[in-house]
Structures are given as C-alpha cells and as structure tokens.
Amino acid sequence: MSTYSDASGAIMPLPKARRATGFGGVVPALAFVGIFFVVPVVVLLLRSVLEPVPGLGNYAQLIGSATYLKIFANTFIVSGFVTVISLLIGFPVAWALAIMPGRLTSVIFAILLLSMWTNLLARTYAWMVLLQRTGLINKMLMGMGLVDQPLALVNNLTGVTIGMTYIMLPFIILPLYGVIKKIDPSTLQAAALCGANRWQCLTRVLLPLAMPGMAAGALMVFVMSLGYFVTPSLLGGTANMMLAELIAQFVQSLVNWGMGGAAALVLLVVTLSLYAAQLRFFGSQNPGGR
Amino acid sequence: MLLNFDRLGWWKYLLLAITLLTAAFLLLPIVFIAALSFGSSQWLIFPPPGWTFQWYSELFADPRWLESALTSFKIAVIVTVLSVLLGLVTSFGLVRGSFLFRDALKALFLTPMILPVVVLAVALYAFFLRIGLGGTLTGFVISHLVLALPFSILSISSALEGFDKSIEDAAVLCGAAPLEAKIRVTLPAISHGLFSAAVFSFLTSWDEVVVAIFMSSPTLQTLPVKVWATLRQDLTPVVAAASTLLILLTIILMALVAVVRKVLKQ
Numbered sequence: 001m002s003t004y005s006d007a008s009g010a011i012m013p014l015p016k017a018r019r020a021t022g023f024g025g026v027v028p029a030l031a032f033v034g035i036f037f038v039v040p041v042v043v044l045l046l047r048s049v050l051e052p053v054p055g056l057g058n059y060a061q062l063i064g065s066a067t068y069l070k071i072f073a074n075t076f077i078v079s080g081f082v083t084v085i086s087l088l089i090g091f092p093v094a095w096a097l098a099i100m101p102g103r104l105t106s107v108i109f110a111i112l113l114l115s116m117w118t119n120l121l122a123r124t125y126a127w128m129v130l131l132q133r134t135g136l137i138n139k140m141l142m143g144m145g146l147v148d149q150p151l152a153l154v155n156n157l158t159g160v161t162i163g164m165t166y167i168m169l170p171f172i173i174l175p176l177y178g179v180i181k182k183i184d185p186s187t188l189q190a191a192a193l194c195g196a197n198r199w200q201c202l203t204r205v206l207l208p209l210a211m212p213g214m215a216a217g218a219l220m221v222f223v224m225s226l227g228y229f230v231t232p233s234l235l236g237g238t239a240n241m242m243l244a245e246l247i248a249q250f251v252q253s254l255v256n257w258g259m260g261g262a263a264a265l266v267l268l269v270v271t272l273s274l275y276a277a278q279l280r281f282f283g284s285q286n287p288g289g290r
Numbered sequence: 291m292l293l294n295f296d297r298l299g300w301w302k303y304l305l306l307a308i309t310l311l312t313a314a315f316l317l318l319p320i321v322f323i324a325a326l327s328f329g330s331s332q333w334l335i336f337p338p339p340g341w342t343f344q345w346y347s348e349l350f351a352d353p354r355w356l357e358s359a360l361t362s363f364k365i366a367v368i369v370t371v372l373s374v375l376l377g378l379v380t381s382f383g384l385v386r387g388s389f390l391f392r393d394a395l396k397a398l399f400l401t402p403m404i405l406p407v408v409v410l411a412v413a414l415y416a417f418f419l420r421i422g423l424g425g426t427l428t429g430f431v432i433s434h435l436v437l438a439l440p441f442s443i444l445s446i447s448s449a450l451e452g453f454d455k456s457i458e459d460a461a462v463l464c465g466a467a468p469l470e471a472k473i474r475v476t477l478p479a480i481s482h483g484l485f486s487a488a489v490f491s492f493l494t495s496w497d498e499v500v501v502a503i504f505m506s507s508p509t510l511q512t513l514p515v516k517v518w519a520t521l522r523q524d525l526t527p528v529v530a531a532a533s534t535l536l537i538l539l540t541i542i543l544m545a546l547v548a549v550v551r552k553v554l555k556q
Binding site: 020021022023024025026027028029030032033036037038039040041043044047089092093095096097098099100101107108111112113114115117118119120121122123125126127128129130132134135136139166169170180183185188198201202205206223226227229230234244247248251252257260264267268271272275 | 301313410
C-alpha cells in the first residue's frame with residue numbers, strides 16, 4: 001500500500017483512488033431485472049401510447065368515459081376507507097401492544113403474524129363464506145336483533161372494504177407499534193405534571209409523537225390497497241370493479257393492450273409518487289404487498 | 291401515564307377490549323375455515339350439522355389438486371435456491387462494492403417489491419406471450435423470482451452490512467484463500483440473513499396468485515391458481531380443506547422460523 005508522511009511525520013495510508021469494485025457481483029441480477037422486469041414494464045407502458053394508433057387516444061378514452069371514472073373513484077374511495085378504518089382500529093391496538101404486560105402481547109403478536117402469513121386466497125375465501133347472505137355474520141346480526149333482513153355484505157364495496165381492512169390491519173399495527181414503543185414515557189409524565197389531563201396528554205402529546213408513524217403506515221396501506229387485485233375481485237363482484245381488475249380485464253378478456261397499458265401507467269404513477277412522497281417525508285421504505 | 295398500562299384507569303379496559311376484539315377479528319376467518327373443512331354441510335352452514343373428512347378425501351382423490359400442489363412446491367423450491375444464490379452474489383456487490391449509481395441500482399432491485407403486482411403480471415404476460423415462455427415452468431420460475439429477489443437482497447444485504455469485514459480479512463491474513471474465507475467465515479456469520487431470504491422467497495412464490503393467474507396454462511397451474519379457479523365457480527368446502535392445509539403449512543413454517551431463529555441466536 002502506498003503511504004505518505006503527514007506534517008507530524010506519521011506514516012499515513014494514501015486515500016484509496018476511486019475506482020469501481022464489486023460491480024461484477026451485481027451484473028447477473030442487473031441483467032435479470034433488466035430483461036424480466038424493466039423491459040416488460042417499459043414495453044407495456046409504451047404500448048399505451050402506440051396501440052392501436054400512436055398518440056394519447058387511450059388516455060383520452062380512459063378519462064372521457066364515465067364507466068372508467070367510476071372505477072377510479074371506487075378504487076380511491078375503497079382505499080381511503082380501508083386506510084381510515086385500519087388507522088382507527090390499528091392505533092389503539094398498537095398502543096395497547098406497546099404497553100401491555102408480556103404474556104398477552106406475545107399471544108396477540110402470534111395472531112398478527114399468523115394472519116399476515118396465512119395464504120391470501122384462504123383468507124379471502126373465508127370472508128366470502130362469512131359475509132354471504134346466509135353466512136355467519138348475517139346470522140349473528142339477525143340473532144342479536146340488529147337487523148331483520150340479511151345485509152348484502154358481499155359482491156359489493158362493503159365486502160371489499162371489510163376484506164381489505166382485515167388484510168391491511170397488521171401492516172398498520174406493526175409499524176405503529178414500533179413508533180409508540182420508542183416514545184419516551186417521561187414526555188407524558190412531564191405533560192401530566194404540568195397539569196394536562198388524560199385527554200390532553202393523548203391529543204397534544206401522544207398522537208403528535210406517533211403522527212409520523214401513522215402517516216407512513218397510512219400511506220403504505222393506501223398505496224397497497226390501490227393496486228390490490230385478488231381480494232377486490234373476489235369480494236367485489238362484477239359490478240364494482242377496481243383499478244387492478246380493470247387492467248387485468250383490458251388485457252385478458254378484451255385483449256386491448258393500449259388501454260391496459262394506459263390504466264397500468266395511471267396506477268404506476270400514483271403508486272410511485274406516493275412512495276416518493278413517503279421516502280421524502282419519512283425516509284423509510286416499507287415492503288409492499290400484492 | 292398514557293404509556294403505563296396500570297395507570298390508565300378505565301381507558302385500560304377500553305384498550306384491552308379493542309385489542310382483544312381485533313385479535314378475534316384476525317383469528318376468526320382462520321379458525322372458521324378450519325372448522326368448516328370438517329363440516330358435513332355442502333352449503334357451508336355454520337355450525338355444521340355434523341363432522342366429516344369427506345372434503346379432504348375429495349381433495350386427495352382429485353389428481354389435479356395434488357398435481358397443482360406439486361407444481362407449486364417445485365416452483366417455490368427452484369425460486370428459493372435461485373433467489374438466495376442471486377441475492378447473495380448481488381448483496382456482496384452492493385454492500386462491499388463501490389461503483390457509480392450503486393444506491394440507484396439497489397433501489398432498482400427493490401422496486402418489484404413496491405410495484406403493484408398486477409402491473410408486473412400483465413407486463414410479463416405480454417412479454418412471455420411473445421418469447422414463448424407463457425404457461426411454462428421456466429415462465430413461472432422467472433416471474434416468481436422477480437418478486438422474490440428483492441426480499442432476498444434486502445435480508446442478505448442487511449446481514450452482510452452487520453458483519454465486520456475485518457474478521458474475513460483476518461482469516462485471509464491467517465492464510466485462507468479469499469473465497470475460502472468467505473465460505474467458512476462470512477457465510478456462517480450471515481446465515482440468519484440467508485435463512486430469512488430463503489423463507490421469504492419460498493413463501494413469496496408459494497403464495498403468489500396474481501402473477502400466477504397470468505402465467506398458468508390449462509396444463510400447468512399452481513395451487514393458488516387452482517384455488518382461484520375453483521372459487522370462481524363455487525364456494526365448495528373442498529376449497530376449505532385446501533385452505534386449511536395451506537394454513538397448516540404456514541403454522542409449521544412459522545414454528546420452524548421461530549426455532550431456527552432461537553438456534554441461530556445461541
């Protein structure tokens with residue numbers, strides 16, 4: 001190794017010249033991801049402006065049609081509802097998990113992980129059966145005298161919202177748990193000493209301190225919901241399509257690659273810009289779902 | 291006081307109630323499906339009028355269920371092996387290397403994780419139609435690998451970042467060949483990362499539905515695609531039996547992970 005002497009005469013190593021090392025290791029993955037990820041996605045998006053005729057015709061059609069606009073609206077409304085409900089349920093659960101005594105906490109964590117890891121189709125199937133007109137939920141509601149007629153809970157957006165909230169809950173509880181666990185209890189003690197009552201402690205100290213975690217978790221759940229395919233198409237029925245299913249329909253049933261690519265680009269742009277916002281404001285990257 | 295469970299007063303019971311209800315909500319479908327798979331009602335009435343193994347025998351009697359399970363397993367194993375190997379080589383490059391656009395490359399490798407899967411599914415479907423990989427085992431493996439690789443790179447990279455390279459250098463100074471030092475010193479030290487990479491890759495492939503729906507052909511389909519196709523026709527309890535087996539596999543894998551984590555920690 002080449003060296004030089006500094007002012008005091010000590011022998012110092014020369015700063016390493018900047019040269020590329022280790023690039024060879026990433027070449028195989030780069031080739032793989034390039035061929036089987038970047039190229040197919042770029043080609044699909046290009047087809048949205050090239051087929052059937054070059055131009056923005058597909059996008060005009062997408063925006064100009066009431067049917068498609070309703071599908072966009074469905075997608076955003078359901079995702080919004082799922083996010084808000086998950087947050088409302090998830091916050092108290094994460095809070096309780098962060099402060100509850102050990103034994104019960106580990107049981108609930110095991111349940112959270114089990115439900116997260118259980119096959120998505122198995123869980124969605126369970127909800128299809130549970131939410132039927134003759135299903136357990138309707139029977140219980142009628143048994144308790146809350147409703148006279150069975151409610152239509154499946155094949156509509158209510159079903160999608162219930163099924164999706166079920167799937168998203170762990171994704172909001174786990175990160176929130178991490179955030180609340182890190183809050184220093186002495187900040188709340190200080191607030192209490194200064195005369196804040198319990199409600200003030202909650203709204204002026206705990207909630208603001210947990211806010212970055214809530215915002216990051218909510219954004220992630222919202223983005224994941226926007227692109228979800230399986231649960232909406234099984235619980236939503238044909239009349240209540242969401243964006244992901246629209247893309248699949250354009251491609252599979254209608255063989256309209258131009259429109260499929262255009263709808264995919266819309267979903268992609270929304271997703272990536274929300275992730276970019278999350279990275280910018282919260283600086284963390286969370287693994288998404290399907 | 292809000293972060294001290296015993297000093298929450300009556301709020302304590304409110305929080306506890308919400309948490310227990312949520313836990314029940316999360317557990318309900320899983321227990322329900324398992325119960326129904328043994329129920330004798332074809333119409334999935336709960337509680338069932340009687341108990342039976344009928345749906346399991348129907349499941350095992352139909353060779354297509356078994357075939358699709360084997361297909362799923364085969365694909366998941368190949369994907370796991372490839373994902374860990376490729377993830378390992380890539381992580382060494384990303385963590386140890388220094389070259390232009392290194393961070394950008396890492397971000398690129400992780401993008402499939404955040405992209406809506408349906409976009410990738412449709413894009414690969416079009417691509418494979420053109421190059422003749424649609425409906426083939428290779429097509430399945432490639433598409434599942436695209437989704438599994440980010441998890442692999444993430445797990446192995448973070449394990450490698452936590453490993454002090456000077457230990458490997460010390461082995462080399464003591465006379466080990468560089469590759470030998472990597473295999474005998476570094477690999478065992480990052481084995482927990484390799485293990486997580488393997489489990490995540492396996493589960494990603496085993497549970498994958500969306501891409502698989504587009505990859506499958508009448509002669510080649512994975513278990514989730516078979517479940518999906520059956521569900522589109524009717525809600526037969528045979529699916530409950532198949533789902534219960536899938537859940538059982540999940541519990542076994544979770545237990546395995548817990549045990550291996552404990553062993554690796556010691």
